[in-house]
Structures are given as structure tokens and as C-alpha cells.
Amino acid sequence: MAAQVVIRARRAVVDGAEQSVAVSVADGRIVAVDPYDTVVPGADVIELSDDEVLLPGLVDAHVHVNEPGRTEWEGFASATRAAAAGGVTTIIDMPLNSIPPTVSVAALEEKRAVARDQAYVDVGFWGGAVPGNLPDLRPLHEAGVFGFKCFLLHSGVDEFPHLSAGELREALAETATFDALVIVHAEDEQTIESSPQPHGQGYAGFLGSRPKEAEERAIAEVIDATRETGGRAHILHLSDADAIPLIATAQAEGLRVSVETCPHYLTLDAEEIPDGATQFKCCPPIREHDNQDRLWAGLEDGVIRTIVSDHSPCTEELKRFDSGDFGEAWGGIAGLQLGLPAIWTEARERGHSLVDVVRWMGEGPADQVGLTDRGRIAVGSPADLVVFAPDESFTVDVAALRHKNPVSAYAGRTLTGAVRQTWLHGIPVDIDADPRGRLLTRGQS
Structure with missing residues (x-):
């Protein structure tokens, strides 16, 4: 197929290396990746500046869009605008905190109907595994969800209840029959309940209410259940490096267990969180700097393969900014638009390259959910591309973000690396x- 557009970049992340390339695009897909000076007759040529790097569109497999039901928190229009502004071209939406949660095919169809005409990037959906919906898991899988979230x-x-240890095993045994992925919020309920309850403005009190042992005990439970059932399990948002x-x-051992971590665990330190700064509250919590160093080591060793x-x-x-009480505030970090610059700012300081960042934030999440032609610049892949200026710095202004609410743990921080343009299906996103x-279904390219 003849190229319609050629993007020429002296720096591009291709095949696990930085290369000088000419990327040819036709009908929304990459049709050739040639040396930089290749002449492609008849195509419009776009030349990147010397300070720009061409990246594949990133894949974020852990996003709470919250629509329908809690659209005042976020929605498909605002979330996908923020994604595009941050160089993310594919998101997979979590089955909560929307109402209804995505625990049946009917709920999935309701969510798809709301999302269909609002998405500025491609959107797929996780299903949910909750008590009593075991018969719904196979129909949801057949309807195209990318796997099943549980707590x-x-x-x-309250509308998304958690599984007991026995129910987790039942879900893993059921999903093993059709080789689906179960993704787990792994904190142990008993450990949390027996820990001091958080209250007041001190972050140390909140951190003490979510001890590392809670993650370790729950992760051990997931590993045992995976061993017993032969299922596939993915540990969500790892914050405890001891695990x-x-x-x-x-x-x-050969068990099919994978794990992700998040930009806030890799870039923010418990020691630096001020009293009352509830924008930093999330579960599991942001931990100490030494723990952060060991999370980076887990990425370097390949145990942790994805950042979302x-x-x-x-x-x-x-967020209860009126009281600054960590016990009362909602827990969650809004970071969809800022993940790439936050990680790049820290990664370059630690000696990592953009090749590493693309592996962790593009290829890794894409492969995890089976979208194996995304998160990379390759012939046949969707022409989802990002023009990134790795040396350009900016200070985070929450009012300028595309998230629906001006709340960010990165507010006022100086980050390095700016997304100048995002392409979806071969066309710049406006x-x-x-x-x-x-809208994506499992197995769809």
C-alpha cells in the first residue's frame, strides 16, 4: 500500500533502540519503517525537529474513568483528552468506580454506549469479579473484556464488593478454563483491619495504616491460588518492594504471575509528603525513598514489567482539603496525563533511556492485555505515535491539565519531557x- 504520510525522525524508538527512521503511514497503519533518508514518492513528509523523539503511542492498562455514575469524578471525554495530551493512545478502563460496575454483559454494554462517541483515544474495558458473578465471567470474556479485576x-x-480467599480461587479456576487474566488489588483485609486506623493530617499515620505486610500476605495468597488453579494473575499497583x-x-517456578507499578510509587517519596496533603493519598500508599529505589531495581531485573x-x-x-484528614479523604492519584514526563524525569536521572520507558509503558502493557501490535513502531501496527521533546521542562499547573478535576500530586513539580503531538490512527489528535x-475488544488489533 502506498504511503500517504511519511514522518521523518532523527531519533525514534524502534525495535528496542533509538534509530533515525522514516515511518510511512497509510490508512491508519504503519506500512514501512525505512532509513531516515529514504525517499517515498507521493507522500506528504513531516520532519521532526532535532530536539524531538518519535515514540509509539503508550498503553495505559489501569485507568478509572468512572462514567457512567460518577462522571463528576472523571468521564470518557475528559479522561481520553488527558490521555492524548500525555502521549497515551490506548487505555483500558477499570470496572469501578462507575455505576453500574462492569460485572455483567449488560453493564458492559451500558458503559460502551456512553463511551462510544466521547473517546479521543482507543478504549478497552476490564470486567469485574465480585461475589456471586462467577456465571458472568465467561459471557463477559466472550463479549470482549480484557480480563477481570478483583479486590x-x-x-x-460498596457496589463492587471484594472476594474472599476461596472466591479468588473459584474465579481463577473458572477463568483458567478460557485462559483469561485476573488482575488483583492485593492487600490483606485482616492486616489492614488490625493496623492503626488513619486520622488527622500526618502522612505517617496513614502510611502506618497500610503496612507492607498487607501487600505481602495478599500477594502470597494470589501466588498460592494461581499455583492451585493454573490460572493467570496480575498484581496491580505494587508499592511494596519487599514483595x-x-x-x-x-x-x-513457571507460575503465570505478573506485576505492575505506577509513576507515583517510582517518583514520589513518603518523606516529602506535607501534613494535610491528601492529594498524595492512594492505596496501597506511596512509601519511603529506599523502597522506591528497590522498585526501580525490580524494573531493571524484569520482575516488574509494566508501569501504568x-x-x-x-x-x-x-480529597477533604478543608480538613487535610488522611482518614477522611478519598484515596487515589490522578496522573493519566503526567505519567510519561514523570517517569522520564526520574528514569533519566537513574541512567535509563527512552527505550526503557517505551518498554515499560508501551510494549509491556500492550502485551499484557494481548494488544501485541501496539506500544511499538512496527510495520502493521496502528499509526499511534507521539512527538516527544525529552529535554523540555515544564511546571505542572493543575488548571491546565485535561483531567476533569484540578487535583494532582504533581502540582507545582518541574518535570522534564513534553508531549508536543499525539497521533491516533495516522492523524494528529485534536x-x-x-x-x-x-472501542476495543480483546483480540482486536
């Missing part, structure tokens, strides 16, 4: 024009 303790919203050896051992946002926004009122994102 091992209260989810924060990495548990996961590494399970992976070495866990974008979990809410209204300003729910977040002030009509949306062109597509």
Missing part, C-alpha cells in the same frame, strides 16, 4: 475537535 479487601465503593522476591520466585497510571480521580471535595477513538 481482596473493601474496594472503597518483589515473592513474585520473582513465583515467576521462576492507576488514574483514580475524584472531586476536590472528596482534543478540541470531534473524537476519533475506537
Whole structure:
């Protein structure tokens, strides 16, 4: 197929390396990746500046859009605009905190109907595993969800109850029959309940209410259940670096257990969180700097293979800035638009390259959910591309973000790396024009 557009970049992340390339695009897909000086007759040529790097569109497999039902927290229009502004071209939406939660095919169809004409990037959906919906899991899988989210303790919203240890095993055994992925919020309920309850403005009190042992005990439970059932499990938003050896051992054993972490755990330190700064509250919590160093080591060793946002926004009122009380505030970090610059700012300081960042935030999440032609610049892949200026710095202004509510743990921070343009299906995204994102089903390219 003849190229319609050629993007020429002296720096581009292709095939696990930085290269000088000419990327040819036709009908929304990449049709050739040639050396930089290649002449492509008849095509419009776009030349990137010397300070720009061409990246593949990133894939964020952990996003709470919250629509329908809690659209004042976030919605598909605002979330996907923020994604595009942050270089993310595919998101997978969590089955909560929307109402209804995505625990049946009827609820999935309701969510798809709301999202269909609002998406500025491509959107897929997770299903939910909750008590009593075991018969719904296979129909949801056949309807195209990318897997099933569950909690091992209260989810924060009553309409999405958590699974017991026995129910987790039942869900893993059922999903093993059709090889679906179960993704788990792994904190142990009993450990949390027996810990001091958070109250007041001190972050140390909140941190003490979500001890590392809660993650380790729950992750051990997930590993045992995976071993017993033969299922596939993915540990969500790992904050406790002490759990990495548990996961590494399970992976070495051949168990199908994977794990992700998030930009806030890799870039923010418990020691630096001021009193009353509830924008930093999330579960599991942001931990100390030494713990952060060891999370980075887990990425370097390949035990942790993906970085996703866990974008979990809410209204300003729910963060309780009036009292600054960590016990009362909603827990969640709104970071969909800022994940790439936040990670790049820290990664470059630690000696990592954009190749590493693309592996963790593009290829890794894409492969996890089976969208194996995304998150990379390759012939046949969707022409989802990002023009990134890795040396350009900016200070985060929450009022300028595309998230619905002006709440961010990164407010006022100086980050390095700016997204100058995002392409979806071979066309630059215009977040002030009509949306062109597509709704994805499992197995769809």
C-alpha cells in the first residue's frame, strides 16, 4: 500500500533502540519503517525537529474513568483528552468506580454506549469479579473484556464488593478454563483491619495504616491460588518492594504471575509528603525513598514489567482539603496525563533511556492485555505515535491539565519531557475537535 504520510525522525524508538527512521503511514497503519533518508514518492513528509523523539503511542492498562455514575469524578471525554495530551493512545478502563460496575454483559454494554462517541483515544474495558458473578465471567470474556479485576479487601465503593480467599480461587479456576487474566488489588483485609486506623493530617499515620505486610500476605495468597488453579494473575499497583522476591520466585517456578507499578510509587517519596496533603493519598500508599529505589531495581531485573497510571480521580471535595484528614479523604492519584514526563524525569536521572520507558509503558502493557501490535513502531501496527521533546521542562499547573478535576500530586513539580503531538490512527489528535477513538475488544488489533 502506498504511503500517504511519511514522518521523518532523527531519533525514534524502534525495535528496542533509538534509530533515525522514516515511518510511512497509510490508512491508519504503519506500512514501512525505512532509513531516515529514504525517499517515498507521493507522500506528504513531516520532519521532526532535532530536539524531538518519535515514540509509539503508550498503553495505559489501569485507568478509572468512572462514567457512567460518577462522571463528576472523571468521564470518557475528559479522561481520553488527558490521555492524548500525555502521549497515551490506548487505555483500558477499570470496572469501578462507575455505576453500574462492569460485572455483567449488560453493564458492559451500558458503559460502551456512553463511551462510544466521547473517546479521543482507543478504549478497552476490564470486567469485574465480585461475589456471586462467577456465571458472568465467561459471557463477559466472550463479549470482549480484557480480563477481570478483583479486590481482596473493601474496594472503597460498596457496589463492587471484594472476594474472599476461596472466591479468588473459584474465579481463577473458572477463568483458567478460557485462559483469561485476573488482575488483583492485593492487600490483606485482616492486616489492614488490625493496623492503626488513619486520622488527622500526618502522612505517617496513614502510611502506618497500610503496612507492607498487607501487600505481602495478599500477594502470597494470589501466588498460592494461581499455583492451585493454573490460572493467570496480575498484581496491580505494587508499592511494596519487599514483595518483589515473592513474585520473582513465583515467576521462576513457571507460575503465570505478573506485576505492575505506577509513576507515583517510582517518583514520589513518603518523606516529602506535607501534613494535610491528601492529594498524595492512594492505596496501597506511596512509601519511603529506599523502597522506591528497590522498585526501580525490580524494573531493571524484569520482575516488574509494566508501569501504568492507576488514574483514580475524584472531586476536590472528596480529597477533604478543608480538613487535610488522611482518614477522611478519598484515596487515589490522578496522573493519566503526567505519567510519561514523570517517569522520564526520574528514569533519566537513574541512567535509563527512552527505550526503557517505551518498554515499560508501551510494549509491556500492550502485551499484557494481548494488544501485541501496539506500544511499538512496527510495520502493521496502528499509526499511534507521539512527538516527544525529552529535554523540555515544564511546571505542572493543575488548571491546565485535561483531567476533569484540578487535583494532582504533581502540582507545582518541574518535570522534564513534553508531549508536543499525539497521533491516533495516522492523524494528529485534536482534543478540541470531534473524537476519533475506537472501542476495543480483546483480540482486536
